[in-house]
Amino acid sequence: MSKRLAIILLTAPALIVLLGVFIIPMLMMFLLSFQNDQQSFTLENYALFFQDTFYLEILGRTIRVSLWTVLATLVLGYPVAMFMSKATGRMRGIVTMCILAPHLISVVIRNFGWVVVLGESGWINKTLMALGIIDEPLRLLYNELGIVIGLTDAFIAYMVLAIATSLYSIDPSLHKAASILGASRIRTFFSVTLPLSLPGIVAGTTLVFSLSMSSFVTPQLMGGTSVKVIPVLAYEQIMSTLNWPLGSALAFLLLGSTILLVTLYTKLIENKRYKEVFSS
Amino acid sequence: MRISLLGVITFLVIVLVNLPFLIIIPSSFTAAGYLAFPPEGFSTKWYAMILDRPEFIDSFWTSIELAVLTAVIATLLGTLAAFALHKYRFPGSGVINSLLLSPLTVPTLIIGIAALLFFTRIGIAGTFAGLLLSHILISIPYVVRLVLTGLSSFDYTLEKAGYMLGASPFRVFWDITLPLLRPAIISGMIFSFLTSFDNVTVSLFLVAPDTTTLPLAIFSYMQEVLDPLVASISSVVILLSLVFIVLLEKVYGLERLFGLNSQSH
Numbered sequence: 019m020s021k022r023l024a025i026i027l028l029t030a031p032a033l034i035v036l037l038g039v040f041i042i043p044m045l046m047m048f049l050l051s052f053q054n055d056q057q058s059f060t061l062e063n064y065a066l067f068f069q070d071t072f073y074l075e076i077l078g079r080t081i082r083v084s085l086w087t088v089l090a091t092l093v094l095g096y097p098v099a100m101f102m103s104k105a106t107g108r109m110r111g112i113v114t115m116c117i118l119a120p121h122l123i124s125v126v127i128r129n130f131g132w133v134v135v136l137g138e139s140g141w142i143n144k145t146l147m148a149l150g151i152i153d154e155p156l157r158l159l160y161n162e163l164g165i166v167i168g169l170t171d172a173f174i175a176y177m178v179l180a181i182a183t184s185l186y187s188i189d190p191s192l193h194k195a196a197s198i199l200g201a202s203r204i205r206t207f208f209s210v211t212l213p214l215s216l217p218g219i220v221a222g223t224t225l226v227f228s229l230s231m232s233s234f235v236t237p238q239l240m241g242g243t244s245v246k247v248i249p250v251l252a253y254e255q256i257m258s259t260l261n262w263p264l265g266s267a268l269a270f271l272l273l274g275s276t277i278l279l280v281t282l283y284t285k286l287i288e289n290k291r292y293k294e295v296f297s298s
Numbered sequence: 299m300r301i302s303l304l305g306v307i308t309f310l311v312i313v314l315v316n317l318p319f320l321i322i323i324p325s326s327f328t329a330a331g332y333l334a335f336p337p338e339g340f341s342t343k344w345y346a347m348i349l350d351r352p353e354f355i356d357s358f359w360t361s362i363e364l365a366v367l368t369a370v371i372a373t374l375l376g377t378l379a380a381f382a383l384h385k386y387r388f389p390g391s392g393v394i395n396s397l398l399l400s401p402l403t404v405p406t407l408i409i410g411i412a413a414l415l416f417f418t419r420i421g422i423a424g425t426f427a428g429l430l431l432s433h434i435l436i437s438i439p440y441v442v443r444l445v446l447t448g449l450s451s452f453d454y455t456l457e458k459a460g461y462m463l464g465a466s467p468f469r470v471f472w473d474i475t476l477p478l479l480r481p482a483i484i485s486g487m488i489f490s491f492l493t494s495f496d497n498v499t500v501s502l503f504l505v506a507p508d509t510t511t512l513p514l515a516i517f518s519y520m521q522e523v524l525d526p527l528v529a530s531i532s533s534v535v536i537l538l539s540l541v542f543i544v545l546l547e548k549v550y551g552l553e554r555l556f557g558l559n560s561q562s563h
Contacts, residue, residue, distance in 0.1 A: 021386055028382035029394055032375040032438055039435040040401055040409065043416035047408075050415060094314075097307040104304070111553065116312045118552045120319065123539045124496040126517045127532045131318020133524065134325060134333055141321065141335045171315055179556050232405030235498050235517065249407050256411055256503065266415070269408045 051266035063267035073251075073268075077275065080247040083162055083237070084230035087169040088223050094170070095177035095222065100211075102178070103185035121175040129168050129239040133159060136167065136240075160242030168236035173229050177222040184218025185211070220287055224280050231276045248272045319536055326529035333526055344530035354531055357515040361495055364426075364511060368433040368494035373487040375434070376441025377479075383442075384449040395442075402439045409436065410503035417504065424506040432500050437490035444489065444555075448482025485550035488542055495539070 054060040067073045098117065102110050120128065135141050136158035143155040158164060188211065196206040234249040241247065248268060255265030313320075321335050329339030348354055379398055383391050401409060413432045417423035422431075456478070460470040476483075498513045505514060512535065520528050546555060 021388075025382050025386050025388055028378040032379040032398060032442075033394070035375060035431065035435055035438065036397060036401070039413055039416075039431050040404075043412035044404070044408075046419070047412040047415050094307070094311050097304050098311050101302075101304040101308040113308060113312070114553050115547065117315060118556060119540075119543050119547075120315045122492050122496070122543050122546075123319070123536055124498070124513045124516075126498055126513045126520075127322065127535055128318040130516070130520055130528055130532055131322045133520070134321050134335055134529075135317060137524075171318070174311065174315060175556075228405075232407050234407050234502075239517070239520065249405075252407065252411065253502070256414065262415060265411065269411055273405065273408060 047266045048270065050263050051270055053263045063264045064271065066264070067267070067271055076246055076248055076251055077271075079162065079245070080231055080249075080272070081275075081279070083165050083169070083247060084227050086162075086166045087173065087230045088227050090166060090170040091174045091177040091226050092219065092223060095174050096181055096219075098178045099181035099185055099215075099218075102182050103188075117175055117178055125172050125235050126239070128171055129236055132164075132168055132171065132240060136164060159240060161245055162241070164240040164242075165237045165245065165247070168240040169230050169233060172233070172236055173226045176225050176229065180222030180225060181215055181218040184215045184221075188214045216287070220284060224284065227283075228276050228280060232272060322529050323533050323536065326526060326533045328526050328529075331525070333524055333529065344526040345534075347527050348531055348534070351527070353510070353515055354512070357510045357512045360426075360509050361512040364430060364433060365491045365495040367430055368437055369487045369491040371430075372434045372437035372490045373441050373483060376438045376486060377445050377483055379438075380442045380445035380449065384446060384452070385454075395446075398442045399439045401435055406436060406497070406499040410500040413500070414503040423504065426506070426509065429501060429504045429511075432504055433494040433497060436497070436500060437493045440489050440493065441486035444482045444486040444550075445479065448479050452478060481550050485546055485555060488546045488549070489555070492539065492542055492546075 051063055052059055052061065054062060067077075098113070102113050105113065133140075137143070138155040138157075138159075140158075142158065143152075146152045147155065158167070192210050192214075193206060196210050197203075201209065232249055234253060237245070237247045237250050238253075241250070249272065252265050252268040252272065255261045255268060259265075324337050325333055325335050326337075326344055327340050327342065328334055328337035328344070329341035330337070376398075379394070383395050383398075409432070413428070413435075414423055417425075417428045422428040452475075456474050457470050460474050461467075465473070496513060497511070498517055501511050501514050502517075505511060510518070512531075516528060516531060516535075543552075546552060
């Protein structure tokens with residue numbers, strides 16, 4: 019069997035699936051987003067987005083919710099990653115398992131658990147009211163806060179993994195050197211650990227931001243019907259309103275704005291003070 | 299170990315990410331007719347109730363069938379492609395490699411919408427085949443990546459030795475190559491199974507009106523009613539997923555699976 023034939027036979031099945039289920043459909047969807055009802059070319063699906071403040075407001079909310087999620091996963095995830103990088107093999111294994119295992123269980127189920135915890139008569143509200151701390155139940159669900167809580171739970175594992183990977187690669191003798199030179203632990207953290215873990219932070223924040231921007235299930239289940247984000251809107255246009263061109267345009271606008279924001283962000287950080295960390 | 303601030307925060311985060319399960323499982327044993335935590339009384343009636351719900355039983359079997367077929371086919375296709383990419387470095391192999399991984403870079407929501415549009419055009423929207431194809435697509439990148447990682451430490455001289463001793467190409471593949479790649483292939487299979495079994499966002503656009511998958515059935519049901527039935531079904535799914543997660547940990551290790559370099563063990 020010739021080498022070329024072998025290559026074709028081995029890669030063709032996967033490439034055919036890729037072509038038929040991904041590449042051709044994506045191209046078709048892209049073309050469709052420039053169509054009107056008469057099936058002729060138009061930009062109105064995209065123009066509508068910038069004319070009607072309704073869409074811009076929802077994009078604003080999508081970005082806001084994603085940024086809060088990034089912040090929450092970073093603040094909660096960084097200490098976990100640090101703990102993992104300092105822990106011994108066995109302890110590290112246990113923590114990794116406890117953080118990663120839930121990640122492999124359906125997000126629908128995790129969201130359901132949070133709905134039970136956060137609802138008006140949920141566990142948190144009942145406990146706080148029984149203790150007399152609050153009189154009225156807190157609104158923790160079916161608003162932006164609810165979405166952020168759900169997304170933070172869904173994506174924190176990615177943040178922990180990204181930061182832990184960069185922390186693991188820091189040479190431990192640097193910490194020793196810093197302490198010999200008389201740096202306090204806080205000083206060492208801000209001058210050694212934090213700057214060197216910046217690539218991990220950038221990777222983690224970028225990933226969590228992109229995933230949050232495009233997530234549909236959590237906003238649908240924990241945001242309720244009135245607090246919509248772009249993916250929910252796109253879903254409704256596709257499945258309920260059956261306006262496929264507009265739904266497709268919304269999806270591409272979401273993808274485009276995510277890529278734009280992520281690119282701006284990474285350019286901004288990499289050009290600034292920590293150039294040397296990224297060039298290494 | 300000394301109790302540190304980092305340790306306390308880590309413990310809290312672990313509790314947080316596991317809280318949904320710590321709430322759901324006890325709630326499923328409630329004797330009351332409504333969801334409550336802590337549960338009131340003890341009863342297994344909400345598990346018996348599942349059996350009276352054909353939509354959940356049927357969707358469970360649909361999900362299993364879908365996940366098994368996805369796991370087998372995606373693993374086969376992904377392994378073959380990864381194998382070609384690694385063994386024969388040819389012009390364009392870099393392009394094919396990034397093409398095969400490209401579905402990972404596009405949100406699954408968009409993959410779902412695109413597949414719906416195209417499948418409607420060619421007449422397989424709302425069929426099991428269409429659903430299966432889309433699940434295979436989103437699983438292939440994981441398999442390719444896992445098998446390529448497995449191959450990176452593969453010693454081709456072992457294959458050469460097999461040929462020199464007179465084994466046929468098939469025999470070499472079956473007795474030498476495959477066993478060495480087994481951990482990567484099996485974990486690719488389990489990971490594909492879980493990817494398919496958990497998926498909502500792609501399935502949402504592609505299921506037929508009368509057949510649905512289990513996560514989708516739960517997703518739809520809990521937007522209408524929130525009762526202990528959701529808790530009991532979810533508990534079943536959690537248990538089943540746990541079995542596969544433990545398998546994955548045993549066969550491959552979760553740390554390695556998620557690309558955490560654990561050289562300092």
